[in-house]
Amino acid sequence: MDIRRRGILKAGGGTGVLALAAAAGLIRAGGAFAQQWNKAAFETKTVAATLKALGGGGSVESAQVQIIAPDIAENGAVVPITIESGLAKTQSIAILIEKNPSTLSADFDIPEGTDPFITTRVKMAETSNIYAVVKADGKYFHAVKEIKVTLGGCGG
Amino acid sequence: MADPMRIRASMAGDKVEVRVLMSHEMETGLRKDANGALVPAHFIQNVTVTHAGKTVLSAQWGTSISKNPFVHFRFKGGKPGEKVTISWVDNKGERRTDEAVIISG
Numbered sequence: 037m038d039i040r041r042r043g044i045l046k047a048g049g050g051t052g053v054l055a056l057a058a059a060a061g062l063i064r065a066g067g068a069f070a071q072q073w074n075k076a077a078f079e080t081k082t083v084a085a086t087l088k089a090l091g092g093g094g095s096v097e098s099a100q101v102q103i104i105a106p107d108i109a110e111n112g113a114v115v116p117i118t119i120e121s122g123l124a125k126t127q128s129i130a131i132l133i134e135k136n137p138s139t140l141s142a143d144f145d146i147p148e149g150t151d152p153f154i155t156t157r158v159k160m161a162e163t164s165n166i167y168a169v170v171k172a173d174g175k176y177f178h179a180v181k182e183i184k185v186t187l188g189g190c191g192g
Numbered sequence: 193m194a195d196p197m198r199i200r201a202s203m204a205g206d207k208v209e210v211r212v213l214m215s216h217e218m219e220t221g222l223r224k225d226a227n228g229a230l231v232p233a234h235f236i237q238n239v240t241v242t243h244a245g246k247t248v249l250s251a252q253w254g255t256s257i258s259k260n261p262f263v264h265f266r267f268k269g270g271k272p273g274e275k276v277t278i279s280w281v282d283n284k285g286e287r288r289t290d291e292a293v294i295i296s297g
Contacts, residue, residue, distance in 0.1 A: 073238060073252055077252075113259065136256050138254050138256065141253070141257060142254065143252045144251040145247075145250045146249070147247055147249070149248065149267055150267040150268070151207065151265065153265060153266060154249075154263070155262075155264035156257060156261065157258040157262050158257055158258055159255075160256075
């Protein structure tokens with residue numbers, strides 16, 4: 037694949053540049069990671085608790101939030117998920133997996149100028165509902181989709 | 193240390209389409225090794241993507257993001273030749289920053 041080839045090219049040519057970037061970037065890196073990790077939210081075990089920890093007690097189901105993912109995932113270790121929001125002023129997109137040991141999988145901040153669209157890959161312990169929770173204009177909206185898992189992705 | 197990220201940033205109309213593949217174990221802390229001992233959790237917690245000094249995406253991750261994480265997103269305001277910089281930091285404080293030049297679609 038193209039992306040892979042480019043990656044290898046980068047890996048070969050980029051090492052020196054990277055060392056420089058690291059040297060120059062150490063101070064900046066501190067700033068870049070000023071964002072905290074919401075430990076309380078990532079330790080939640082239910083959808084309701086996660087929503088509360090994220091600050092959205094009253095989330096409303098919305099057809100404007102779309103989850104694009106397979107109905108059946110053969111391998112729970114790698115389940116591709118795309119979430120797209122049609123809501124104006126989308127600020128963040130969170131992925132919740134109801135039956136995983138920890139409900140919250142990821143929370144993406146969407147600054148102005150970035151499309152309210154994200155694709156990533158997640159692990160699923162078992163067949164479960166996936167919740168896409170979108171914060172738009174200060175309010176919370178969500179969509180739900182069940183994904184059936186043939187082979188669990190955690191534990192092993 | 194972690195291998196470099198594979199980043200592809202290309203123009204799609206007036207937007208920049210970014211695809212990144214990171215190299216990370218993403219251990220959940222729930223898995224046991226061959227001797228039955230728990231493998232400690234080791235996973236990326238924060239990801240930040242910047243372009244021209246502005247954050248275009250930031251994320252907090254838990255343990256359920258797949259091994260060798262993949263992210264795909266789009267942002268406005270980039271031009272071919274400009275750089276996109278991606279950084280992550282994991283729960284052990286290890287971090288990595290890589291950048292890619294935006295190519296014309």
